[in-house]
Amino acid sequence: MQGRLVDFVNEINQMEFPQKYTLGPKQQVDSDSSSPNNQTHLDVSPWSLELENGVRNEHLVGASRYCSRGAHGLSSKSKRRRIITVVQRQAANVRERKRMFSLNEAFDELRRKVPTFAYEKRLSRIDTLRLAIVYISFMTDLLEQNGQNSPM
DNA sequence: TAGGCCATCTGGTCCT
């Protein structure tokens, strides 16, 4: 069993995924440093203080209505449009950051579960998913084989 | 410099 797992890991380390499974030395953008924001956007902790301290962005003003424009803007066929205040928008941003943080925590946990040898660098999220799929398939096959071989 | 990866913002939609 152990040996087969080692073989498996060697195998996946050499296999090529459809779209160039190279995982070059990608520096950890954040994560391992345990801080979700590697400074770029916020210099505060992930999110916690923001709600308590209220609004962060200076350029946003008080409780004015938050009128959207945004990437997809407002195509003429938007149905009901929810009007939210700046404070509400910022609260939603905080929640979204928190949600993404927990998502990344789950990815980190998954990273620790999948076997790797050669990856000195941290797996990207997409590679983690792909590797997990391969790994689960492998283990499933292994179980089935053992079930067939082992005497009842 | 291009491309990959990521964090964040944002608006739409669904659900409670």
Add this chain to the structure above:
DNA sequence: AGGACCAGATGGCCTA
């Protein structure tokens, strides 16, 4: 009404 979830856009960082 408000939160969760999702996807698109944007910009920064890093490596080849």
